[in-house]
Amino acid sequence: MSLSNERTRVGNQAPDLRLFDVTGKGVFALDLDDDGRVIAVGAMGAALLAREPDDLVDCPPADAFPVSVAQAVHDCLGQPTFPTRVIQTLLPTRLVADRIIEWTLHGLSAGAGRVALLEANDVTIRKRNDNRLRNMARAVEQSPVSVVITDVKGVIEYVNPRFTQISGYGYDEAIGMTPSIVKSGFTSPQQYRELWETIVAGREWRGELLNRRKNGDLFWEHISISPIRDETGAIVRFVAVKEDVTMRKEYEKRLLYQAHYDDLTKLPNRLLSIDRLTQALARADRNREHVGVAFIDLDNFKKVNDTLGHTYGDDLLRVAARRLVGCIRASDTVGRLGGDEFVIVLPDLHDPAHALGVADKILEAFQEPFLILGHSITTTASVGLTIFPNDGREANILLRNADAAMYRAKDAGRNCCRTFHAGLNALAMHRLRLESLLSGALDRDEIFVVYQPQVDTRSGKLIGAEALARWRSPELGMVSPLDFIPLAEDSGLIEQIGRYVLETACRQLALWQHQLPPGTRIGVNVSSRQMSVPGFAGVVEQVLGATGIAPHSLEIELTESLFALRSASVVDTLNALRAMGVRLAVDDFGTGYSSLSYLREFPVDTVKIDRSFMIPVGDEAADSLVRAIVTMGHSLGLQVVGEGIETAQQLTFLQDSGCDAAQGYFISKPLPAEAFLRFATRT
Ligand code: C2E
Ligand code: MG
Ligand code: MG
Numbered sequence: 218m219s220l221s222n223e224r225t226r227v228g229n230q231a232p233d234l235r236l237f238d239v240t241g242k243g244v245f246a247l248d249l250d251d252d253g254r255v256i257a258v259g260a261m262g263a264a265l266l267a268r269e270p271d272d273l274v275d276c277p278p279a280d281a282f283p284v285s286v287a288q289a290v291h292d293c294l295g296q297p298t299f300p301t302r303v304i305q306t307l308l309p310t311r312l313v314a315d316r317i318i319e320w321t322l323h324g325l326s327a328g329a330g331r332v333a334l335l336e337a338n339d340v341t342i343r344k345r346n347d348n349r350l351r352n353m354a355r356a357v358e359q360s361p362v363s364v365v366i367t368d369v370k371g372v373i374e375y376v377n378p379r380f381t382q383i384s385g386y387g388y389d390e391a392i393g394m395t396p397s398i399v400k401s402g403f404t405s406p407q408q409y410r411e412l413w414e415t416i417v418a419g420r421e422w423r424g425e426l427l428n429r430r431k432n433g434d435l436f437w438e439h440i441s442i443s444p445i446r447d448e449t450g451a452i453v454r455f456v457a458v459k460e461d462v463t464m465r466k467e468y469e470k471r472l473l474y475q476a477h478y479d480d481l482t483k484l485p486n487r488l489l490s491i492d493r494l495t496q497a498l499a500r501a502d503r504n505r506e507h508v509g510v511a512f513i514d515l516d517n518f519k520k521v522n523d524t525l526g527h528t529y530g531d532d533l534l535r536v537a538a539r540r541l542v543g544c545i546r547a548s549d550t551v552g553r554l555g556g557d558e559f560v561i562v563l564p565d566l567h568d569p570a571h572a573l574g575v576a577d578k579i580l581e582a583f584q585e586p587f588l589i590l591g592h593s594i595t596t597t598a599s600v601g602l603t604i605f606p607n608d609g610r611e612a613n614i615l616l617r618n619a620d621a622a623m624y625r626a627k628d629a630g631r632n633c634c635r636t637f638h639a640g641l642n643a644l645a646m647h648r649l650r651l652e653s654l655l656s657g658a659l660d661r662d663e664i665f666v667v668y669q670p671q672v673d674t675r676s677g678k679l680i681g682a683e684a685l686a687r688w689r690s691p692e693l694g695m696v697s698p699l700d701f702i703p704l705a706e707d708s709g710l711i712e713q714i715g716r717y718v719l720e721t722a723c724r725q726l727a728l729w730q731h732q733l734p735p736g737t738r739i740g741v742n743v744s745s746r747q748m749s750v751p752g753f754a755g756v757v758e759q760v761l762g763a764t765g766i767a768p769h770s771l772e773i774e775l776t777e778s779l780f781a782l783r784s785a786s787v788v789d790t791l792n793a794l795r796a797m798g799v800r801l802a803v804d805d806f807g808t809g810y811s812s813l814s815y816l817r818e819f820p821v822d823t824v825k826i827d828r829s830f831m832i833p834v835g836d837e838a839a840d841s842l843v844r845a846i847v848t849m850g851h852s853l854g855l856q857v858v859g860e861g862i863e864t865a866q867q868l869t870f871l872q873d874s875g876c877d878a879a880q881g882y883f884i885s886k887p888l889p890a891e892a893f894l895r896f897a898t899r900t
Contacts, residue, residue: 234259234270243337245273245281250330253278253290265308265318265337283308286320286335293333299324305340316341363438363459366445369452371395371413383461385431396457401429416442416455425462437466479553481531482538490552490560494612497564498605507649508605509563509572512619513541513579516597516631518557525592532589533596544578560616569604570650576600576634583632597632599623608637652704654690659713664688666721669887670896671740671858671880674872679897681738681772683880684722685887686714706746715747716756723764723771725890730766733897738770740802745779751786754793761797768798772823776804780815788819795820805860807846816853824850828861828881831870844874851875 237244237259243266246257255276263270266281278287283306293299302322307315321336357364363380367373376384376391384391384399391398404426415422423441430436438459445454477489485493494510501508515537522530534557541551541559550562561579563572579600586593601623609615618637625635658664668682688696705711719741726739747753761768773794779787780803794801802823803816807830816824830843843859850857859871862881871879885896 237262240336243339245335245337247278247290247333247335248330249290249294249324249333253287253294253333255281256332262337265339282320282335283318286322289320289322290333290335293322293324297331317344363457363461365391365396365457365459367396367455367457369454371455374454380459383430383436383459384428399428399430401427401435403427403435412442416444417452419444419446419452425466436461436463438462482535482553484538484542484559485550485552487552487554490550490554490562491612491616493550493552493564494560494562494615497562498610498612498615500564501566501605502610504565507566507569507572507607508615509561509566509569509575510603510605510615510619511561511563511572511576511579511634512554512601512603512616512623513559513561514599514623514627515557515583516599516627518596521589521594521596525589525594529589529592529594533587533594536587536589537583537596537598540582541579544575544582549575560619566604568649568653569607570647570653572602572604573634573650576602580632580634599626599631600634601626601637602634603637648704651693651696651701652708654692655688655701655704655710656708658688658690659710659717663690664714664717665889666718666725667887667889668722668725668739668893669880670885670893671878672884674859674868674876674879679734679737680878681740682893683740683742683774683887684718684725685742686718702744706744709746711744711746712750715743716760718742719757720760720764723760723766726770727764727766729894729897732894736770737897738772738800739766740772740774742774742804745776745787748775748779748787748790749784754790754797757794757799758797761799769800772800772802774802774804774825777806777808777815780819791819802858807842816850816855821855823856823858825858825860825880826876828859831859831861831863831867831881840870840874843870843876847875 234257237246237257238261241261243262243264244259245255245262247253248256255273255278258270258273260270263273266273268281273281278290281287282290285304285306289302289304299322301324304320304322306318306320308318317340319338319340321338323334323336325332325334357377360377360379363383364375364377365373365380366375373391373394373396376386376388378388380391381387386394386398408424408426412422412424421441421443423439425437425439427435428438439462440457440459442455442457444452445456447453477486477492478484479486494508497508500506515533518530518533521533534553537557538551538553538559541561545551545561545563548564550560550564552560552562554560561575563575566572579598583596583598586595588594601619601621603609603615603619603622605615608618622635622637626633629635665687666684667687668684670679671681671683672678673680686698686702688698688701690696702711702714705714722739722741726733726737729737743753757771757773761771791801800822801820802825803821804825805827806824808827824846826843826846830846847857856877857875858878858880859867859876860880862868862871862879862883864883867881868879868883888896
């Protein structure tokens with residue numbers, strides 16, 4: 218078959234020509250039997266030479282290709298076989314810089330004839346990149362900073378000599394490992410995770426890490442890691458550039474230390490103390506917590522300094538500082554403000570009373586003499602206390618007020634603690650302290666119940682008892698219900714405490730069933746807040762069921778203010794209680810709304826006249842008031858009880874005014890259960 222036929226066939230059939238372009242290179246078929254003339258050419262090959270394909274077909278090599286390529290083709294003519302040859306040429310273009318073309322000449326046989334396939338590959342970009350890379354590599358090799366290149370999994374592919382020098386790991390030791398070979402163990406997994414997430418997301422990460430050399434030494438590195446992408450945008454490598462900043466770090470640390478710590482005691486100085494306080498305030502503000510600030514001044518430091526000298530003074534300060542540190546939690550700060558003045562910052566206080574506890578500890582810590590250079594020196598401390606936010610919202614204000622409070626402690630004779638607002642603040646603190654202690658009081662079995670007898674005014678016989686809550690706190694001693702019941706109401710604790718009292722009283726009455734006169738009843742105080750809780754009647758029903766006492770032997774004492782509320786849910790509860798057969802009493806009658814109208818509206822059984830009406834016996838106005846209440850009560854069918862009977866005279870008055878029952882110290886104080894039983898069964 219002649220090649221010219223073949224050529225015609227190729228030239229006529231377009232699909233075959235397209236095949237010439239699939240490799241992405243220019244492809245030329247040459248007839249070696251006819252001077253190496255071009256038989257066929259793909260569109261790419263023609264484009265490389267800036268010619269039309271038709272224009273090139275039949276061209277001898279010298280007309281088509283650069284000289285060196287034409288020469289190579291020429292060399293092959295008349296040879297039966299020849300090895301593949303590669304030639305590089307520069308192809309001038311009019312528009313841009315010369316392009317670099319790599320030509321590859323393969324021998325082929327096409328039927329009987331000899332054909333060569335010439336490939337032309339534009340390697341301009343690759344070659345330029347190669348060059349650039351070579352230059353870059355040189356720069357990286359000689360760089361004064363460490364360079365590490367890893368694959369996408371973090372496996373090291375390259376490290377520069379500086380890395381080797383700083384880390385102590387040789388090139389061959391590092392390749393194939395991960396950068397974790399320099400891990401010191403001081404970087405948190407969290408920080409590594411952030412680093413990794415940043416670079417995997419294609420962003421640059423910068424930071425400082427404490428790393429470890431091969432010899433075990435620690436060193437600080439400032440590191441930036443960037444992802445390297447391929448032409449499609451995919452991340453193929455990471456490059457880390459690392460600078461050893463150990464020296465700088467150490468210098469900074471020393472500077473920072475000098476700026477923030479007191480040289481003598483090694484405690485935070487004024488600057489850092491205020492900084493810590495400021496941070497604590499911001500946090501407490503967010504978390505609605507308290508912060509305590511204790512300002513401490515040694516009581517006779519000046520005397521020590523003046524009589525024994527500065528060496529003793531300095532040593533005393535050092536030891537005092539250590540004692541102060543012993544008084545606090547790890548999260549607290551003890552700082553030295555200057556001279557013999559110290560500050561303690563107590564952050565995150567749930568219970569401001571804790572600050573009082575710390576102040577006590579501080580005073581305690583100074584009771585023992587200091588042994589300074591063989592001398593026993595006694596120096597106490599004066600402490601001023603402020604609480605955020607009560608005594609100020611800013612660090613300098615709190616500190617200033619604590620300072621003022623400290624002076625009040627000095628005035629009060631030293632060796633004591635004073636709060637900023639003597640009365641007000643102590644009261645607020647007391648309340649806050651009560652609240653926190655009260656919340657655990659039930660669980661700690663500190664709440665118990667006492668019983669105060671109620672007797673028939675005429676016969677003196679026992680008719681019932683009022684159950685009264687008591688709180689014996691190991692920290693505070695006995696706390697009056699007048700103090701803790703309102704607190705329990707505010708905090709919602711009243712629900713649990715009230716239920717406890719109700720249960721205890723009813724259970725007690727059940728236990729006494731056989732010892733007490735039949736019909737003896739038990740009065741239980743229930744606050745408005747308890748009554749307003751939906752389901753209160755259900756609680757009472759449960760307790761009655763559990764203890765088995767008769768509903769009419771339970772009398773619930775309610776305050777006048779409750780009736781004034783007239784809330785629908787309260788009215789429902791009152792009716793439900795009444796329907797169960799439980800008795801209802803109005804407590805402290807006469808102190809609230811002093812209106813009898815509600816007695817008509819509500820299903821009440823008993824009125825307890827407040828003891829304030831008993832005190833001025835002989836006072837005519839009070840007398841007539843009591844008589845009026847008794848008369849009106851009776852006309853409504855209510856029983857009338859006089860409270861707070863302290864004298865025989867008052868009891869006589871009650872009898873005269875027709876009051877049914879009496880309760881008060883003159884008859885008996887509230888008694889613990891056993892004592893009450895003795896009272897009830899006395900002969
Ligand atoms: P209250 O219900 O009016 O109780 C009578 C209070 O007067 C009791 O005080 C009692 O000890 C006191 N008292 C009795 N006789 C005399 C007397 O002759 N002279 C004087 N000066 N006082 C006398 P207590 O026990 O301190 O209770 C005070 C208040 O606390 C009670 O007043 C009651 O409102 C409330 N409370 C006590 N226990 C409970 C309870 O369990 N639940 C609720 N919600 N409130 C309670
Ligand atoms: Mg009462
Ligand atoms: Mg009362």
